[in-house]
Amino acid sequence: MTNLPNAAICLIGDELLSGRTRDINTRTIAKFLAPYGIPVREVRIVPDEQARIVEAVNALRAAYTYVFTTGGIGPTHDDITADAIAAAFGVSIGEHPEALKLLAERYAQMDTEFTPARRRMARVPDGASLIDNPVSGAPGFQTGNVFTLAGVPQIVEGMLGDIGHRLQSGQVVHSVTVRGADLREGDLAEALATLSDQFDGVSIGSYPWFRTVNDHGVALIARGADQMVLAKVSEALANLVRAQGVEPETLDGES
Amino acid sequence: MTNLPNAAICLIGDELLSGRTRDINTRTIAKFLAPYGIPVREVRIVPDEQARIVEAVNALRAAYTYVFTTGGIGPTHDDITADAIAAAFGVSIGEHPEALKLLAERYAQMDTEFTPARRRMARVPDGASLIDNPVSGAPGFQTGNVFTLAGVPQIVEGMLGDIGHRLQSGQVVHSVTVRGADLREGDLAEALATLSDQFDGVSIGSYPWFRTVNDHGVALIARGADQMVLAKVSEALANLVRAQGVEPETLDGES
Numbered sequence: 001m002t003n004l005p006n007a008a009i010c011l012i013g014d015e016l017l018s019g020r021t022r023d024i025n026t027r028t029i030a031k032f033l034a035p036y037g038i039p040v041r042e043v044r045i046v047p048d049e050q051a052r053i054v055e056a057v058n059a060l061r062a063a064y065t066y067v068f069t070t071g072g073i074g075p076t077h078d079d080i081t082a083d084a085i086a087a088a089f090g091v092s093i094g095e096h097p098e099a100l101k102l103l104a105e106r107y108a109q110m111d112t113e114f115t116p117a118r119r120r121m122a123r124v125p126d127g128a129s130l131i132d133n134p135v136s137g138a139p140g141f142q143t144g145n146v147f148t149l150a151g152v153p154q155i156v157e158g159m160l161g162d163i164g165h166r167l168q169s170g171q172v173v174h175s176v177t178v179r180g181a182d183l184r185e186g187d188l189a190e191a192l193a194t195l196s197d198q199f200d201g202v203s204i205g206s207y208p209w210f211r212t213v214n215d216h217g218v219a220l221i222a223r224g225a226d227q228m229v230l231a232k233v234s235e236a237l238a239n240l241v242r243a244q245g246v247e248p249e250t251l252d253g254e255s
Numbered sequence: 256m257t258n259l260p261n262a263a264i265c266l267i268g269d270e271l272l273s274g275r276t277r278d279i280n281t282r283t284i285a286k287f288l289a290p291y292g293i294p295v296r297e298v299r300i301v302p303d304e305q306a307r308i309v310e311a312v313n314a315l316r317a318a319y320t321y322v323f324t325t326g327g328i329g330p331t332h333d334d335i336t337a338d339a340i341a342a343a344f345g346v347s348i349g350e351h352p353e354a355l356k357l358l359a360e361r362y363a364q365m366d367t368e369f370t371p372a373r374r375r376m377a378r379v380p381d382g383a384s385l386i387d388n389p390v391s392g393a394p395g396f397q398t399g400n401v402f403t404l405a406g407v408p409q410i411v412e413g414m415l416g417d418i419g420h421r422l423q424s425g426q427v428v429h430s431v432t433v434r435g436a437d438l439r440e441g442d443l444a445e446a447l448a449t450l451s452d453q454f455d456g457v458s459i460g461s462y463p464w465f466r467t468v469n470d471h472g473v474a475l476i477a478r479g480a481d482q483m484v485l486a487k488v489s490e491a492l493a494n495l496v497r498a499q500g501v502e503p504e505t506l507d508g509e510s
Binding site for chain 2: 013014015018020024028039041043044045047048052075112115116117118188190193203204205209210221223
């Protein structure tokens with residue numbers, strides 16, 4: 001298992017920590033990585049402060065196969081991610097000729113002044129390769145095993161299109177979800193623990209939902225690489241729900 | 256500044272890492288803490304694995320005044336947070352008499368069997384105090400500077416009601432948001448950097464939004480403790496937007 005690739009995400013931005021902005025990039029990146037068999041194993045959210053970004057990126061890049069950072073690569077004074085990544089890797093930072101050309105052409109096309117602030121977006125750590133940004137032009141970049149992406153969700157999605165070919169695939173994990181409306185976790189806990197011990201290589205999670213008094217229940221999710229085994233687990237989970245007098249709802253999916 | 260209280264959040268759950276569940280508890284906790292003047296300075300999301308929870312909780316509780324964990328305190332086999340917190344603090348874990356009484360009474364009232372699995376929810380680390388759960392009964396708990404809450408958002412909200420009186424207040428940070436529709440960050444970057452240097456004790460962030468071709472712009476957010484200074488910054492930011500030929504929209508708020 002130790003040789004299978006995995007990933008961590010480092011979300012950068014005061015606005016996420018203050019609760020002003022609700023993160024959606026974790027979901028986007030996790031769903032993107034699932035078909036490659038690369039599970040996200042940790043997420044950290046850190047403020048727009050160089051020392052904190054450096055600390056998190058260095059901890060994560062040492063512990064995981066791939067690290068994705070989001071946020072802080074725009075043209076304003078609080079966009080410090082490129083400098084922080086260079087500091088984390090202990091390399092210099094400078095204007096990337098290809099990025100500069102790309103940005104200059106884009107602003108010329110838009111008949112918009114290519115200001116010194118906009119020019120900052122061409123700065124990447126030495127040795128980094130660019131990540132194409134089909135949405136707004138200014139590229140992301142890859143430094144070693146760290147992919148530095150924008151913060152705006154639509155741009156993150158766009159940049160992911162230039163990342164798949166750089167990844168080493170692992171073992172795709174499939175999942176089945178069996179939902180039991182009106183049930184509570186305690187109704188199923190004993191039988192579930194027994195079932196969980198019976199199947200190797202499958203992890204079973206229990207997730208209660210509670211929206212209103214009339215809309216609550218338990219979702220049982222089994223994850224594993226072997227779809228034959230997973231099908232058996234799915235049936236066993238469905239029977240467990242049926243034993244409580246509830247007709248289960250079963251969904252298949254990746255991740 | 257170093258003596259002012261701050262906080263970190265540790266979200267526990269495979270379902271958050273897989274992208275199946277989108278976190279909302281960070282926002283809830285950050286918004287709850289803002290009026291106490293306690294900023295959230297870091298968030299980590301870790302899987303349902305004891306070693307990973309212990310590692311994160313120990314790192315965070317050493318670095319921040321308060322730590323909030325969410326998730327993993329239900330009755331099923333994958334609910335391992337209480338054990339992990341006990342391990343992190345190096346203390347034993349056992350049934351808390353008050354929690355046991357509370358749960359026994361609740362299930363008796365509901366005419367529901369108080370199974371061994373449900374009884375697991377009375378287990379808390381030695382020396383922990385309980386956190387009231389007005390939503391579903393099973394309590395959270397406080398161990399030193401670590402508050403262990405449920406994962407279900409409605410229960411988190413309920414539990415926060417029993418936490419305010421335990422907190423030492425800091426300096427309330429206020430914010431103003433000035434939005435400029437149709438602008439891009441590059442239009443404002445130079446003037447913004449100059450402005451940012453002019454005001455001590457105020458941090459200014461620039462956050463582009465891009466929903467559609469017809470709905471994009473830049474939100475400028477200034478944060479600081481002094482509302483008089485903040486009012487000046489707000490006016491300066493509004494003028495900066497007006498200088499681009501756009502009428503600014505200004506919003507006040509906490510955090």
